[in-house]
Amino acid sequence: MKLKLKIWKQKNQTAEGKFHDYNVEADEHMSFLEMLDVLNEGLLENQQEPVAFDHDCREGICGTCSLVINGRPHGPMQGTTACQLHMRHFKDGDTITIEPWRANAFPIVKDLVTDRSAFDRIIQSGGFVSVNTGQAMDGNAIPIEKDVAGEAFEAATCIGCGACVAACPNGSAMLFTSAKINHLDLLPQGKVESSKRVVKMVEKMDEEGFGNCSNVGACHVECPKEIKLENIARMNRKYFAAKLSAK
Ligand code: SF4
Ligand code: FES
Known part of the structure; x- marks a missing residue:
């Protein structure tokens, strides 16, 4: 299949960026990233600069493949990361627009690469359980209700990709932050530091320049792991309870 690509090129955060046009030939069995590899190989062969x-x-696990494809973070397929998106979902002759995540808290490093270390700093502020190191505990030593374990597991599937931020008109990171809070908070081991954690992570999120949730819901729609909006409501309740009990 022959495709036209309109790709955002930008040297760094302060440089002016613009779309560049490229032509590429791809196979319908390729992944979207393999198609970009083919493009870059061709550019390198012709002594041109590859697209960053x-x-x-490339398995939908790490959350690194941050591409806005035809205006949608991770592209047109529901519940699918850009690396798991296949070219069979496009047609011969299509024009595909590819942009980076656009959010104040994710500055552009180069072309399609953004700096998402703000997410790491939110996790560092409280997204952990403090334990004494030593021998690993038996997995079944603390009984946990199946529903609760399931809900915690669902929240834990967040891969920290940032598509929720890119999809939100407010650049809010509340879906990500709430998933990272709740997957710990729902379990007995995480409850010990619950109040401290929610306050620290929410305040870090604000400090990093992410916007507030105004119930648009685009984060959930574009999330490749379909993280539920209920996580945000639960985080808000926890946050207010923690702040009130601290007074
Ligand atoms: S909530 Fe979804 S979109 Fe946001 S970082 Fe996690 S996996 Fe990505
Ligand atoms: S490259 Fe790891 S999730 Fe896409």
Whole structure:
């Protein structure tokens, strides 16, 4: 299949960026990132600068492949990361627009690569359980209700990709932050530091320049792991309870 690509090129955060046009020939069995590899190989063969884009696992696990494809974070397929998106979902002759995540809190490093270390700093502020190191505990030593374990597991599937932020008109990170809070908070081991954690992580999120949730819901729609909006409501309740009990 022959495709036209309109790709955002930008040297760094302060430089002016613009769309560049490229032609590429791809196979319908290729992944979207393999199609970009083919493009870059061709550019390198012709001594042209390749397009910078982020990727790592290429299995939908690491959350690195941050591409806005035809206006949608991770592209047109529901519940699918850009690396798991296949070219069979496009047609011969299509024009595809590819942009980086656009959010104040994610500055552009180069072309399609953004700096998402703000997410790491939110996790560092409280997204952990403090335990004494030593021998690993038996997995079944603390009984946990199946529903609760299931809900915690669902929240834990967040891969920290940032598509929720890119999809939100407010650049809010509340879906990500709430998933990272709740997957710990729902379990007995995480409850010990619950109040401290929610306050620290929410305040870090605000400090990093992310916007507030105004119930648009685009984060959930574009999230490749379909993280539920209920996580945000639960985080808000926890946050207010923690702030009130601290007074
Ligand atoms: S909530 Fe979804 S979109 Fe947001 S970082 Fe996690 S996996 Fe990505
Ligand atoms: S490259 Fe790891 S999730 Fe896409």
